[in-house]
Amino acid sequence: MTCEEETADLLRRAGHKLTPQRLMILRALRHAEGHVSAARIADQVRAVYPFVDVSTVYRTLDVLKRMRLATSTDMGSGDAVFEWAPEQPHHHLICSSCGHVTELGHEYLEGFAERIGNEFGFAPDLTHFAIFGLCRECQMAEFPDADTS
Amino acid sequence: MTCEEETADLLRRAGHKLTPQRLMILRALRHAEGHVSAARIADQVRAVYPFVDVSTVYRTLDVLKRMRLATSTDMGSGDAVFEWAPEQPHHHLICSSCGHVTELGHEYLEGFAERIGNEFGFAPDLTHFAIFGLCRECQMAEFPDADTS
């Protein structure tokens, strides 16, 4: 059974129906490298299967999120971006000034997640974290005399 | 000079004009314990000084944010929440299931921030972090047999 069929099975077993729209949305989400907005998914799906409405995309993403097969993140762009959840967890350093995005491996947050779990019994969802701040370049532009060594 | 006058001075020195609206908004922000939405600030201000528009609140918060006197955070409620920035940095563990919020001291993130600074030259804005996940209770409700010791 292909991985696509596997996901389809998961949906069915969760009591959901499998429609061509959902399959296309699923495929668009999995084929997207990185983040996709609902609008972009809708566009991609419509390229093959016209007349699919954004509301359907949102509704499907909602189902996937509840099944923990998709995650959504606010990366400050105004719209939420979605991602296939079972991917390798990774995070982003987003510069508030220039918008530059640096990827951050999960290892930087592992210890933190563990500590929160131990001390608070809280299971943080650190599959996809957006961390805002200033990149090196923008720091220098803003505070030219600061020592950024 | 009172702390209120201090802030007023900061604004003026940054080339901004000091209006009664801004003073009220500033006061509402500082008196709020914890987070406030723009709408709530507007309501509070209007109680004393009617006819203040939400747009004015947003514009003022924008100025304060650029001066790093206020922070905004998306806590998943649909609207952004604002906070007086010079407060002690602190963070929140927000349960995606029941919405319960636990406060998290800054010390949990200090090491992390430092490491990101050293290795990436990135200055993360960790004054107010929202971390989503599942609280102990909701984990047990969802996975009754999991070992959450």
Place this chain on the structure above:
DNA sequence: GTTATTGCAAAGGCTTTGCACACTT
């Protein structure tokens, strides 16, 4: 007097919802 700031109203963007029809199961 200049220039920033305000209020109002309207637009803007993303997301959600109501409803009748169609499709999966």
Place this chain on the structure above:
DNA sequence: AAGTGTGCAAAGCCTTTGCAATAAC
């Protein structure tokens, strides 16, 4: 047959913007 899922349209929400009038400097 039963019930979920769909498209369409419209509403909802928070936030931003244009503009003339106003107030701070």
